[in-house]
Amino acid sequence: MLGTNEATIIEILAHRTIAQRQSIKEAFKRSVGKDLPDELRSELTGNFEKVVLGLLMPAPVYDAYELRNAIKGAGTDEACLIEILASRTNDEIRALRTCYKTEYDRDLEEDICGDTSGMFCRVLVSLLTAGRDESTTVNEVQAVQDAKELYEAGEARWGTDEVKFLTVLCVRNRNHLLQVFEEYRKISGRDIEDSIKREMSGCLEDVLLAIGEYDPHFVNHSPALLSCAVQGLGTTDSILIRVMVSRAEIDMVDIKAEFLKMYGKTLYSFIKGDTSGDYRKILLELCGGEK
Template identity: 60%
Template structure:
């Protein structure tokens, strides 16, 4: 699912010195009060790999755990952002999935976002790490918390077994498009399994051709048909797959926009996307955000977010 030439806003810090950074963080937390700006200035400008080295050197130099020290000094949404940044990518996804599943109510959007946007290697690492962390398989937790076709599409995505090649079979693309049309628009009732068999298996390049052929047959795009034929979380999952296959940065731009528009902010989604995409494709997401909504992501965050975590989100976003 990886795109060619993806660009992040956070890259390796030139002249990186983990011992010096560890000392800066210790100084920011010593004495009366906490220098949050100093903490943000260090961590928001370092990559995930560099942050792991800072954690190690902090423990070596001071005999204390950096995460424990930070928890005692900061709180709220700023704590959520910073502790997320100090996890590896896989561990962050694993804990986001667990939080989305456990407790009262399920954050279906979070589960869909992660499973529909990660590549096979990432999914397989998530599955392995999830079992190590919680002693229970991700599939078991999904099955215990979801049902029907929504459950089935999540289980399918969680196999991490999509074709990730580049081959496009024109004849097969036409057949796949016809199969989708026959399974949805053409018939009374919808054959949801047919959608799974194509959308969860075929590679991105092939699917884009399928979507082109589908539009020729049905006179509407695949997203419109899914919205007309499906409902609920199953519809959301299929739409997420289609959007990730078509244009992944645009998918995340839409997720960010929806997390901030209207009454209240979906802080969890906003923070998760900013933390997970800043090293990968945040520059591309910003371009898509501007194109789709006529306003920069930076200005949207500045106008919508308040409190101590706005500054670090703006850092992860980069400039205007």
């Protein structure tokens, strides 16, 4: 490519669906006989490159790519594992597992078990089975029983029966869990979030809180996640990029509204203040405006 028109790249990729971007990739290859991602990779750099290449990946390929980067090398990005596995649907998890195997010739469960341990590992493996009930049915009797068992597994005993938290939080559907949490509040006088914080710690606490907070559309947790990405000592670009790329065409309007309600500032203004250059421009386009 003789020179790069970043403005055109931003204008096209930030305003197309994932399916349309795949069609663009195919048309580019037919026209010039080269892969568009490879060509852009040779021309772009830094976080702008990461956003552009992420946008060109189908959703499960992007999830697999992020998970592989979270696992490989020294150390593990536990936050990435939690964010993706706690927020995806059963079908999405099955798809990303297949892509992970295809792209890297590795088994995702084996890699996660090799990089994590204890109950945190067991929760991640449970999520990887893609076996959560995805109906909207609420069993009132079971909800009361679940709440009672969670209370007896935590607040009501010395030590914590972590397996019971795994069994309920990783298996029940969202509507049922909301009822469980309400019943738990009646029994214990506490929110389930407070009890998890009192009884757990570290990555196990983080993943159980994430499971409790994520709704099927990921809105509840995204504003808090994005706030972590753009506050403090500089921007945590990996989180910011991952959320903006993966949610731009799904629920960005809802995320922006929730972000404004939670923090009294627009997501647009947060991004504008903490990023720069073409990286800022494409994120702002993905954000979709000030309001």
